[in-house]
Amino acid sequence: MTPSIAQTSLPADWRDLLALTKPRVMSLVVFTGLCGLLAAPVTLPPALGFTAILCIALAAGAAGALNQWYEADLDAKMRRTANRPLPARRMDRQSALHFGVGLGAFSVVLMDLATNHLAAILLLASILFYVLIYTVWLKRRTAQNIVIGGAAGAFPPLIGWVAATGRIDLLPALLFAIIFLWTPPHFWALSLFVRSDYAAANVPMMPVVAGIRNTRLQILIYSLILAVAAMAPWALGLTGTIYAVASAVLNVVFVVLAAAVFANRADQPSGMKPERRLFAFSILYLFILFAAVVADRWIAL
Amino acid sequence: MPRPEDELVRRQRERARLLAWLLGAFVVLLFFITVAKIGMHK
Numbered sequence: 352m353t354p355s356i357a358q359t360s361l362p363a364d365w366r367d368l369l370a371l372t373k374p375r376v377m378s379l380v381v382f383t384g385l386c387g388l389l390a391a392p393v394t395l396p397p398a399l400g401f402t403a404i405l406c407i408a409l410a411a412g413a414a415g416a417l418n419q420w421y422e423a424d425l426d427a428k429m430r431r432t433a434n435r436p437l438p439a440r441r442m443d444r445q446s447a448l449h450f451g452v453g454l455g456a457f458s459v460v461l462m463d464l465a466t467n468h469l470a471a472i473l474l475l476a477s478i479l480f481y482v483l484i485y486t487v488w489l490k491r492r493t494a495q496n497i498v499i500g501g502a503a504g505a506f507p508p509l510i511g512w513v514a515a516t517g518r519i520d521l522l523p524a525l526l527f528a529i530i531f532l533w534t535p536p537h538f539w540a541l542s543l544f545v546r547s548d549y550a551a552a553n554v555p556m557m558p559v560v561a562g563i564r565n566t567r568l569q570i571l572i573y574s575l576i577l578a579v580a581a582m583a584p585w586a587l588g589l590t591g592t593i594y595a596v597a598s599a600v601l602n603v604v605f606v607v608l609a610a611a612v613f614a615n616r617a618d619q620p621s622g623m624k625p626e627r628r629l630f631a632f633s634i635l636y637l638f639i640l641f642a643a644v645v646a647d648r649w650i651a652l
Numbered sequence: 653m654p655r656p657e658d659e660l661v662r663r664q665r666e667r668a669r670l671l672a673w674l675l676g677a678f679v680v681l682l683f684f685i686t687v688a689k690i691g692m693h694k
Contacts, residue, residue: 361656362663365670396691398684405681465685 363446367436371419371447372412372454379637380411380507383530386641387511387523390648395515399465403514406462407507410474413455414481414503420447421486428552431545466514473513477506491553494560497542501534502527508641522589525580526644532577533637536570536609540630543567543612544623567613570629574609578602581640590647597643601636608632 384407388400395403419426419437427438436442455478463471485500505527512523542549542556543566549556558566581602585595611625 361660362667364663365666396688398681398688402681402685465689 363436363442363450367442368450370436371416371442371450373415373419374412376415377408377411379634380504381408382638383526383641384408384507384511386645387508387526388515389511389645390508390522390526391512391515392648393515395466400515402461402465403470403511406458406465406474407510409454409458409461410478411507413451413453413458414478416447416451416454417478417482418486420444420451421482422490423447425491425552425554429545429548431548462510462514467517469517469519470510470514473506473510477503477510480506492555494555494557496555497538497557498535501531501538504534505530521587522584522644525584525587525589526641528580528583529577529640530637532573532580533633535573536577536605537630537633539566539570539573540612540626540633543626544620544630546620563618567615571606571609571613574606578606584644590644592647593650594640594643594647597639597646601640604632605629605636 381404385404388395388403394400419435423435423437423444426432426435432438437444437447455475459471459475459478462474481500481503485496485503489496489500508526508530509519509523512526513519539557543558543563546556546558546563550559557569561569581598582595584590585598608625608629612629615623615625617623
């Protein structure tokens with residue numbers, strides 16, 4: 352049913368404002384940011400640590416809202432996103448824009464107030480990168496959108512660390528690299544089984560542009576590079592045994608699942624069980640790997 | 653079915669209540685940030 356004009360001109364419902372922030376994506380962002388903060392050698396007072404994580408969450412929400420503001424036309428063409436507040440016309444675009452800009456500005460100012468300038472600058476950079484570089488520039492233009500755009504999602508552990516220490520060190524830089532390299536296999540696995548959605552919306556995702564076979568090969572290649580990067584913190588002596596064991600097990604499973612994706616010959620979503628398995632595991636992978644970084648810092652073996 | 657005017661007032665009230673809570677929470681947060689900052693510089 353198409354909503355009436357009266358319905359769309361009503362003030363936005365708070366549930367729709369919340370949906371605009373992509374809460375599910377936010378949970379992973381908050382978790383990795385928290386891990387960066389807790390893995391740092393400096394411990395912040397609880398109030399400042401809480402504020403830093405709150406700012407990371409709000410900034411992620413702002414970036415999500417601005418992404419949905421810009422992509423409302425695209426979201427309307429895809430089944431997965433057609434029921435979001437803007438394509439479903441439960442909210443007007445201007446409200447989404449004001450909400451996103453306001454939330455983003457508030458998060459950066461609060462971060463600066465509570466922690467330090469560098470953390471605030473990185474937070475601002477992460478919002479701008481996601482909105483301008485990924486959403487506006489890359490997403491509709493190149494199949495490498497996810498590869499470069501992945502940097503936006505890689506900022507939180509770095510920001511968490513910098514909020515605590517005030518400087519960028521090697522370990523958070525590696526954590527950044529891990530999320531950066533994790534993003535392509537994670538999103539390409541998803542884009543394989545929702546390929547028709549992206550094709551319908553003319554989004555040049557890898558399976559649409561380069562084909563299913565080539566995407567599966569790229570997933571395997573990136574998984575192998577990710578495995579090397581994920582072992583680097585231990586190999587360089589920055590983490591201990593807990594991380595080494597967790598990372599080794601997780602990477603073996605990740606590469607095995609990626610190999611299963613590569614071996615799969617199905618081209619219909621119904622036959623893409625390996626892709627669904629890899630997508631689901633990749634989320635678990637990131638949660639456990641980052642939890643292991645924190646465990647290594649706090650639990651002495 | 654509620655009239656559009658009723659729905660408008662309901663949403664405005666809901667939003668005003670939510671904003672009041674958020675502003676209150678922000679003031680409490682600022683208080684704790686200030687206390688933590690003073691503690692760090694002592």
